[in-house]
Amino acid sequence: MQRALGAPGGRSLLDVGAGDGRLAAAWAEAGWSVQGCEPEESMRGVSRRERPQVDTIDAGLPDLPFADGAVDVVVANFVLNHVASPRRSAAELRRVSRGAVVATTWTLSPSWFWAEVTERACVAPFAGAKLTAEEDFERTADGFARMLRDAGLERVVVTEHGWTWNADPDVLWYSVEGGVAGAGALYARLDADDRRRFRAAFERVVDERAVHGALPLEHRAAVAVSPFS
Template identity: 60%
Template sequence: MKDWTGTGRAYADSYASLCVGTAEALLGAFGTPGERTLLDVGSGTGMLTAAFADAGWDATGCEPEPTMRDVALREHPAIPVHDGTLPDLPFEDGQFDVVVANFVLNHVADPRASAAELLRVSADLVSATIWTNSPTWLWREVCERAALIPATGERLPPEKDFERTVDGFARMLDDAGWPRPQVSEITWTWSADATALWASAEGGVGGAGQFYRALDDTDRRSFRAAFELVCAERSIAGRLPLAHSAAVAVAPRG
């Protein structure tokens, strides 16, 4: 699995703005906040949790990585953030009305046990998202231009893994005990700033960041030069358009 240690600032400066792209779909699925509480599991640097709070939810974050929590507390000091990781969250059964995990179940070692834990701490609704399509072509092309062999990435054991599609996600959640999960797919284009993208690689975020960190100085220079070349060729009005798709699942507690 990916190692997120020490990546809080780099993530906040890069992919946090991508991952908050599900906010509109999630808020539409959750209904009117009223007096309801919401737990954002794997809340990272707090951008999505803050979007929920801004929409009127009594929102709380839960994030195991210390530098992510540090950024969240500095940038969103009014929002509490707990230290906790799936599949063993530090909360009581049904403690929160709505529980959401945005792009978390695609990173955990046991997706079904983790999905079941989300359900346990929810009193009303439970929700999760995963990537169904992301532009990995970008980093593959950078590696090709730099004459480097891209990392293949780790896969879960077959008995733990699931198909990263709408139907595959729904089946996995059904296995985890979610009652009648409704799963849809959304697509949006992230207009990425090259500086932000490079911050993710240099800061060790995700597969590309971990790959870059493992390179020697010569290969790092080649990787950087190839990255700048690809961005120059692909950018429109100074930004790189990257289409992403995600499966969004919502289920009633019971």
């Protein structure tokens, strides 16, 4: 990805949906002048505490507080799959960049794992906000590319990458207790009895599927680069 963007040379990069600032800090270490924006207060706190070299502000899609063409490069890592209006948000990324836009989305995530845990715990699955048919897009590399082109990103190139994450079950459980993603949102809404059943179901699935103490979870992601005009 960095090769596609050219040499940093102190050029400016905006990380939209920067989370805890981990990737923004990596861009900064590579030589970019980085700013992050993150709408979630607790994530901003982690970024500011652990990665003070990155200026992280309170902002998020679909409206960013930057002028047209404010930065050289805009990056949005696994953000467009969470917003209420992917096309409007993608157009906003293009608006604030005078150069390249980089965006990623999941084409395969370990949601099956949490669906199995939820079913075994006999609790109702988390029903998050659903996109309308007009807003949704096919969660494939081609579908992601079509959505971005609809939003006005020209000459967008999308590649798909796959890997297996050998996850530490303890880390997965900490993420649930911390309210991360759909599984965390579900757990936060459960009463004490349902939480005990959910934890027991989690442990059963881990016992059945773990290999040498780790959970092999397959992932695939689409990486889109809309290059310089």
